[in-house]
Amino acid sequence: MSATTAATPTATPTAIAAPSAWKRATRSGGLMIGLVIAAVMVIIAIAAPWLAPYDPNEQNVLLKLEPPSADHWFGTDAFGRDVLSRVIYGARISLFVGAFATLAGVLVGTVIGVVSGYLGGMVDRIVTAATDVLLSFPQLIMGLILVAVLGANMFNLILAIAITAVPAFIRVARASTLAMKERDFVDACRALGFGGPRIMFLHVLPNIMDEVVVMGSLWFAAAIRTESTLAFIGLGVPPPTATWGGIIRDGFDNLLDASWLSIFPSLAILAIMIALNLIGDGLRDATDPRAPQ
């Protein structure tokens, strides 16, 4: 390092830097809008205790099914609970479950996919067959079966949604690894006597991360959707904990005379879906070499 600092930068290498992926990504508005919405959601979720005007579980029979007002912006539900506070707290569950389920799915799926693609042979055939079987279940049905078997609590919910995500990431990581494996630098690594683990996780993995991350942002949205749907059909985090899907379900009984109960949490889900899909599309455009630069 001392040599680096000692050398005077008189002849700086004249590398004309191509616009970085970040610059290209932020040039399109979609990604920025998505990031802003997602960031706001995350802040709301983290700051829920300070932002929520009321305790989300505090019941008040005198104030049940109140329409939106200055005191209760999103109205109140059948138990007189403040819907705004419940939607704010619901963001915690949805984002937490979605984030950890996606993270777990990405980690497990990507590792299995890279190993399977790199090793090939019998390992790859078994993994591919298992992946095909798992992918043939619709995500929701699979999540439903798993939660029904395991029992509805937050850990099992994360586990179930993660398991539904794993085969998709196996497939993406495996396909990208197969393409990467044919590249000359992987041969060069083998000629340098590097072992499988080093090549797989130090050389191949960073090169496929862009695709995994794009997929991850789209699956984050899918995970939140699955969580909400499971909550809606009564297989989410058990009540009285506020979850978006659960609030919609609570409001469903009074949909005709108190539509705000279901509309506001639905809008919250819609906003995070749009945000995550904008992020996913923006990242894909930014990392796709075929995209116009």
Next chain:
Amino acid sequence: MNVAAAARAGAAEASAAAPLVVEGLTTSIRIDRRWFDAVRDVSFAVQQRETLALVGESGCGKSLTALSVMGLLPAGVGRISAGRITVDGVDMTAASEASAQAMRGDRIGMIFQEPMTSLNPVLTVGFQIAESLIEHHGMSGRQARQRALELMELVRIPAAAQRIDAYAHQFSGGMRQRVMIAIALACAPKVLIADEPTTALDVTIQAQVLALLADLQQREGLAVLLITHNLGVVASVADRVIVMYGGDVVESADVDAFFARPTHPYSEALLAAMPRVDRSAAALAPIPGQVPTLPELPAGCRFQSRCPLRVDRCAERPPLMALAGSPGHSVRCWVRAP
């Protein structure tokens, strides 16, 4: 076979101390569930500071020979079916995969044809040079980085200190090939295999890279196995030449003898097909036909179908390597060296 065996034994004796010795190497590859000898009974030795050029057109077995030496034949598709390869005293053909792996990148280095794609695009060049030092010599990250900087200076990359953290796409083709050379030489190997090292570079850069290689070879005492189809490159850097055709060595000679008196009809044809500044382009003589695929290779001499000198005997029995005039110059041809 006795002659070949004797020649092999002789070669082994003469080259006991050579960093790279290949004796009777036969490499088979599988096509449609059948195994074909794609490299047949190849023997050579490369001494310290010596450059041996393996020459031939695509599919002649020269790259397969290199892969055999590296122990990198694709499993299930290629295998060494006979012969022995000794690198720095270690028998690579008898070595376990783990010890072969330990040899690669440490005692035997390799540089590739495509410097554009042989570097990892998402890792810094400094890290990639340092990596094999960490892997093979157990250096700490800081030590290895310091050594990587020295290596970048050794291969004359300007402003090395500032470029150690740059990525491959920030380098030109020639500079990337210098990085590849630095990577290959990081662990101070005894043997360097250069597979078409300059084919992807333009001519002036080619000359610079070859000069650098020759200089480093003398300084580090490297045995270089140069694989190329470019006879111009051979003439400028090689000490000895082995011409391969259809998996056979057809001619083996010192570089001066080879260019003065190419003896095998295939060598003659190769030289006649090479453009030269002192002859008009119209005088280029292409070799008629193409290399037969492995299943189509004829019995007897493998070059017979394209050979202008063919006689009946060529189809009957494969010719043996025989001396042709000067010592160290041998040819596989019934007509030229019966």
